[in-house]
Amino acid sequence: MIENRYICTLHSKESTMHEGIKDIYNLLDNKRLKEALVQLQAVSTQVPDWKLRNRIEELQETYGYMLQYARKGIQDPNRLKMYSHILRSAYELTDWTHISLLLPHAPGPYYENLRIFNQRPAHSYPELLVQLESYTEDISTVQLFYNEKERQQTETQKICHQHENAINELFNKVWTHIFWNESDTHEVQQIIDSLLVSSNDKAILMSAVTMSLMHLFDERKFQCLLKACQHEDLQVSQRALVGLAIIIDRLENRIQLYPNLVSQLSLLKEEEKFRLNLFTIQMQLLMTRETSKITKKMNEDIIPGIMKATQMKEDKIRFDIPKDEEDFNPEWEEWMDKSGVTDKIREMGNLQLEGADIYMSTFSMMKHFPFFNPVSHWFYPFDMNQIEILPITQELGNNWQNTLGVIFQSDVFCNSDKYSFCLTLANMPTMAKEQAFKQMMGQMEMDDEQKSKLQQALNRSKAAKNISRQYIQDLYRFSKVWVNKHPGQEVDIFTSQFKLWENPLLNSLLQTDESLKGISDFLFHKEHYSDAFTLFNQLIDKGEISAEIHQKIGYILQKQKKYPEAIEQYKQADLISADHIWTIRHMAQCYKYIKDYPNALAYYLKAEKIQPDNLAISQQIGECLVKMHRFEEAISTFYKVEYLDKNPIQARRAIAWCSFCTGKNEEALKYYNLLLHEEHPIKQDWLNAGHVHLALNDMQQALAHYQKAHDLCKSHTEFIQLFNEDKEYLSHIGIPTEDLYILLDNLL
Numbered sequence: 160m161i162e163n164r165y166i167c168t169l170h171s172k173e174s175t176m177h178e179g180i181k182d183i184y185n186l187l188d189n190k191r192l193k194e195a196l197v198q199l200q201a202v203s204t205q206v207p208d209w210k211l212r213n214r215i216e217e218l219q220e221t222y223g224y225m226l227q228y229a230r231k232g233i234q235d236p237n238r239l240k241m242y243s244h245i246l247r248s249a250y251e252l253t254d255w256t257h258i259s260l261l262l263p264h265a266p267g268p269y270y271e272n273l274r275i276f277n278q279r280p281a282h283s284y285p286e287l288l289v290q291l292e293s294y295t296e297d298i299s300t301v302q303l304f305y306n307e308k309e310r311q312q313t314e315t316q317k318i319c320h321q322h323e324n325a326i327n328e329l330f331n332k333v334w335t336h337i338f339w340n341e342s343d344t345h346e347v348q349q350i351i352d353s354l355l356v357s358s359n360d361k362a363i364l365m366s367a368v369t370m371s372l373m374h375l376f377d378e379r380k381f382q383c384l385l386k387a388c389q390h391e392d393l394q395v396s397q398r399a400l401v402g403l404a405i406i407i408d409r410l411e412n413r414i415q416l417y418p419n420l421v422s423q424l425s426l427l428k429e430e431e432k433f434r435l436n437l438f439t440i441q442m443q444l445l446m447t448r449e450t451s452k453i454t455k456k457m458n459e460d461i462i463p464g465i466m467k468a469t470q471m472k473e474d475k476i477r478f479d480i481p482k483d484e485e486d487f488n489p490e491w492e493e494w495m496d497k498s499g500v501t502d503k504i505r506e507m508g509n510l511q512l513e514g515a516d517i518y519m520s521t522f523s524m525m526k527h528f529p530f531f532n533p534v535s536h537w538f539y540p541f542d543m544n545q546i547e548i549l550p551i552t553q554e555l556g557n558n559w560q561n562t563l564g565v566i567f568q569s570d571v572f573c574n575s576d577k578y579s580f581c582l583t584l585a586n587m588p589t590m591a592k593e594q595a596f597k598q599m600m601g602q603m604e605m606d607d608e609q610k611s612k613l614q615q616a617l618n619r620s621k622a623a624k625n626i627s628r629q630y631i632q633d634l635y636r637f638s639k640v641w642v643n644k645h646p647g648q649e650v651d652i653f654t655s656q657f658k659l660w661e662n663p664l665l666n667s668l669l670q671t672d673e674s675l676k677g678i679s680d681f682l683f684h685k686e687h688y689s690d691a692f693t694l695f696n697q698l699i700d701k702g703e704i705s706a707e708i709h710q711k712i713g714y715i716l717q718k719q720k721k722y723p724e725a726i727e728q729y730k731q732a733d734l735i736s737a738d739h740i741w742t743i744r745h746m747a748q749c750y751k752y753i754k755d756y757p758n759a760l761a762y763y764l765k766a767e768k769i770q771p772d773n774l775a776i777s778q779q780i781g782e783c784l785v786k787m788h789r790f791e792e793a794i795s796t797f798y799k800v801e802y803l804d805k806n807p808i809q810a811r812r813a814i815a816w817c818s819f820c821t822g823k824n825e826e827a828l829k830y831y832n833l834l835l836h837e838e839h840p841i842k843q844d845w846l847n848a849g850h851v852h853l854a855l856n857d858m859q860q861a862l863a864h865y866q867k868a869h870d871l872c873k874s875h876t877e878f879i880q881l882f883n884e885d886k887e888y889l890s891h892i893g894i895p896t897e898d899l900y901i902l903l904d905n906l907l
Contacts, residue, residue: 180257187249188412192242196222199253206259215252218245247416251338254375258337268534268643269374272331281332284346287325292355294322298544319546326360330535333367339379351387351395359540362394366538366630369402373650376413378420381406385423388433394540397436397626401634404440405652407664414664424664434668437659438677439624441669443631444657445681446515450635454520516632518576519639525579526640528586537637538630541577548581570625573632658690672703679711688715706736713745722749740769747779756786774800781813790817808837812844819851820888827851842871846881853902854892862905869906879903 179202186195196219203212222245228235235241262273282290297318305311329350336343347368351361365387368380384406387399407414414420427433530536530547539545572580638651660669660678669678679694692715695708713728729746733739747762760783766776777800784793794817801810815830831848834840849864865882872878882903889899 180253180260183253187246187253190246192222192246192249193226195249195253199249199256202260203252203256206256208259211252211255211259215256218248218252221245243416243418247413250376250413250416255337258375269335273335276332276335281328282325284329284332284343284350287329287332288346288350288353288356290321290325291329291350291357291360292353294318294325295355295357298322315544316546316549319544319549323546326363327533327535329360330363330367330538333364334371334374334534336371337375338377341379344379344383347383348386351383351390358392358394359542361390361392362398362540363535363538365395365398365402367535369398369405370534370538372402372406373409373652376406376410378417381414381417381420382423385420385427388427389430393623393626397623398630400433400436401440401627401630404437404444404657404659404665405634405655407662408655408657408659409650409652411662411664421664428665428668434671436623436627437665437668438674440627440631441657441659441674441678442681443624443628444659445678445685447631447635447653448656448687449685450516450519450653453515453517454523516573516635518572519632519636522572522576522579523636523640525583526575526636526642528579528582530578530582531575531641532643534637534641534643536578537575537641538633539574539578541574545578547585548578551581551585570622570629573629573636575633575636656690660694670697672698672701675701683711683715688718691715704735706732706739706742709735710739710742710745713742717745717749720752722753725749738765738769740766743769744776751779751783754786756783759783760787772803774804778809778813781810785813785817788820790821793817794821808834815851816847819847819854820891822854822892824851824854828855842868842881845871846885850885850889853889853894858902862902865902865906875906878906 179198183195183198183202186192186198196215200212200215200219203215206212225238225241225245229238258273261270262277281287298315301311301314301318305314333347339347347364350356350364365384368383368387371377372380372384381403384399384403387395388403390396390399414424542548543551635653638653659665660675669675675694675698679691679698682688682691682694692712695712695715698705698708709728709732713725713732716722716725716728726746726749729742729749732742733746736742743762743766747759747766750756750759750762760780763776763780763783767773767780770776777796781793781796781800784790784796794814797810797813797817801807801814804810811830811833815827815834818824818827818830828848828851831844831851834844835848845864845868849861849868852858852861852864868881869875869878872881882899886896886899890896
């Protein structure tokens with residue numbers, strides 16, 4: 160069940176405790192509340208926290224009274240409300256017990272931070288607020304107080320170091336704070352509302368709230384996300400909304416137990432902006448389903464293809480390109496087209512345009528820096544004043560924006576990857592770094608038009624959809640790459656399919672025709688056919704009349720080899736949009752797959768009337784005629800294809816076979832000789848040529864051709880199977896069955 164995603168898998172002693180907790184969650188999920196409370200009370204005896212044990216006993220007693228009143232038939236109008244309250248309290252106490260059991264000994268940053276804060280309490284939220292507000296003021300006034308550049312750099316580093324300590328402490332405090340009380344909620348909200356706390360700090364805070372909810376559900380933290388979704392700062396609102404979507408996807412059953420949260424969410428759902436942003440995030444989360452496939456494609460196909468082609472042609476390309484663009488060698492572009500480099504680059508561009516994460520493969524190998532050890536650093540919005548990046552900023556001086564600004568301020572890379580890139584530069588040898596900077600400065604000298612484009616890119620990077628996309632990519636890298644992750648503690652949220660349109664708390668926002676079309680088309684084109692099929696049918700149920708939808712449903716059914724059902728969908732599409740060539744051809748295909756050749760032929764002939772010059776259709780017509788043993792008609796069709804087709808091998812193969820089946824053995828032999836002189840003749844051609852020689856009573860040539868076919872088969876059994884498929888035709892031309900057996904034995 161959903162809540163069991165919290166359960167960790169540790170070793171030896173811990174595993175016994177976890178089995179007990181797991182059983183309690185299972186009982187609660189199945190509404191076996193009394194048994195769950197009994198087991199919870201037993202497990203809690205291992206926890207030294209007397210407040211927790213008292214709370215569990217009180218809840219048991221309250222539920223016992225409720226059961227007693229129910230047995231006596233006492234009517235209580237608040238019974239259902241009370242039951243829901245007891246159930247969610249049982250979940251909360253189980254969470255609390257679970258954390259308490261693990262606290263003394265569990266490994267991993269989460270429990271390590273918990274133990275640290277238990278021994279040495281963190282600063283209060285108001286104290287951290289003061290530190291964060293001071294940073295904003297101090298960093299902006301360094302140059303006013305200090306004239307010497309070296310002193311400015313020293314003070315800036317000091318301020319940034321203090322700020323990083325504060326923001327990391329805030330993240331860890333929120334992340335590991337088990338349950339907020341009313342005061343905590345108010346104090347955290349003050350940080351979010353402060354005009355002096357930077358946008359980046361608030362964004363990190365939103366990530367901390369989300370990460371905390373991953374470990375343990377807290378009503379007040381969830382309310383914090385709900386409220387932050389309406390924040391005027393896009394970094395805050397988009398991170399809150401992404402977090403909200405992920406938590407609802409994971410814990411919908413738990414959230415349903417809190418009527419207050421459901422009501423607040425309902426109010427938020429009435430806002431059109433919220434609906435549009437949620438749709439965008441839904442699509443971006445769906446795109447993460449493709450990341451592993453894209454990473455594999457980048458590593459095994461696109462990048463090796465570009466590298467291989469470049470290495471092959473490297474000696475023919477001059478890299479010392481003169482400034483005069485008219486001297487650009489046109490042969491280079493021709494080579495790129497012929498080598499496939501252009502196609503690979505275009506494919507990368509198309510993937511990037513649709514929001515695909517094409518850089519996971521590159522930057523996942525650049526997360527080994529100590530910078531990525533703390534959890535909080537994975538969620539830092541990129542900032543050139545970050546303490547480990549600051550030396551690069553200071554080294555570049557005023558030139559940094561011209562040198563690296565295009566990369567650091569664009570929406571191409573997510574925040575985590577920008578840090579990876581920057582840290583890689585920082586760790587380069589001095590001479591190599593200086594050379595790299597020199598080259599980049601030369602390549603990035605900007606005229607007014609280029610500066611304008613940079614500003615446009617900067618504006619795009621601030622757009623809501625780009626903030627959420629980069630944040631989701633940051634989350635993806637954290638889930639997949641973080642080396643300090645402990646199994647069972649940090650959840651890989653991207654194992655989810657993120658079907659928010661099915662979630663009772665959010666589905667009303669994604670059930671509009673426009674949203675369903677967008678989601679279903681994406682799923683269809685990415686070959687998630689099962690989900691796409693469901694959504695297409697929902698659109699039909701909602702009254703959507705569209706030939707395209709029926710075509711796509713038909714195509715899905717065809718891919719699933721459900722050909723009769725596919726035909727019915729194609730017929731529906733044909734009723735809405737008659738004589739559509741795609742529909743007709745696919746209907747013909749399906750009839751052919753179920754061996755209904757008369758109907759297949761009828762639709763192919765209909766398609767031919769629409770596209771008389773389409774040789775592929777003519778080829779299919781000929782195939783249907785062959786299957787119906789109408790060989791003479793088939794030959795006429797194949798002659799047409801042979802005459803017009805630039806590569807007529809298939810047509811010749813068909814003519815040869817039809818000629819053999821109609822007794823025109825000399826004509827058949829002529830065509831088989833053409834086929835056997837191709838570079839790589841296939842075993843069927845050798846076999847069929849053997850049949851022709853057999854029909855001409857040329858036993859030696861027949862055996863020689865059969866032997867060639869036999870040699871191309873994986874085994875004698877495979878050859879016998881191929882041969883037996885043609886026995887009907889051999890018997891038809893008068894070859895006795897006994898002669899066939901004798902002939903086959905000659906091949907052994």
